């Protein structure tokens with residue numbers, strides 16, 4: 435059965451090293467310290483048929499080289515890697531970066547991370563991103579839920595309280611303004627999963643990815659009804675290689691919900707293929 439991992443992370447080696455140091459200091463130990471080529475081989479060995487590669491510049495001025503790197507990765511693995519671009523809200527000439535991503539590189543979407551990039555989803559600096567993505571029918575995957583954060587020390591890792599900028603209320607302002615934009619919110623909107631799942635019925639172009647939300651790594655429980663009632667709007671992803679457990683932990687958790695072959699095919703492949711404009715089988 436075809437299997438799309440909609441949420442994998444690919445960075446140049448030195449940046450990946452820095453990312454892993456951050457994770458091991460502030461978040462969790464990385465089980466798979468694999469650079470790009472090895473990570474592709476591992477995913478393929480596990481039966482993944484395509485992977486959406488995500489990066490996000492944590493400072494202005496980095497986006498163009500990261501996007502170019504992602505383009506080359508996609509060219510190296512044209513039948514496997516689906517590269518997404520990004521930019522930083524403080525980048526100059528966002529229009530040019532976006533047009534390069536969409537028109538020269540042919541990227542199907544963009545990835546943003548409100549916590550790392552320190553912006554709110556309704557930040558006016560993001561307006562050009564949303565406007566052009568909506569106009570050109572591209573996907574915007576945006577980590578904008580307020581988790582994970584550390585309740586006992588809310589500034590840990592980022593130096594500021596991430597809940598001040600992110601969250602379902604701030605996101606809903608944006609999706610109301612751009613209802614045709616195909617947003618994907620990762621991690622089922624963790625830690626406000628009920629709120630984000632509830633938004634699916636109001637916003638037909640919203641999708642949620644399941645990354646790191648279903649395998650029980652975080653204690654927040656998921657409800658089977660979320661999956662059975664929204665199988666056409668949920669998308670499987672893993673955060674590979676930056677995960678603290680075996681690759682298939684979440685795949686097993688999803689299958690344990692016993693949603694049936696049709697819902698599983700939607701979540702594991704069909705919904706992603708539709709968003710990415712890939713052949714349906």
Ligand SMILES: [Zn+2]
Nearest residue numbers: 441443620673
């Ligand atoms: Zn991620």
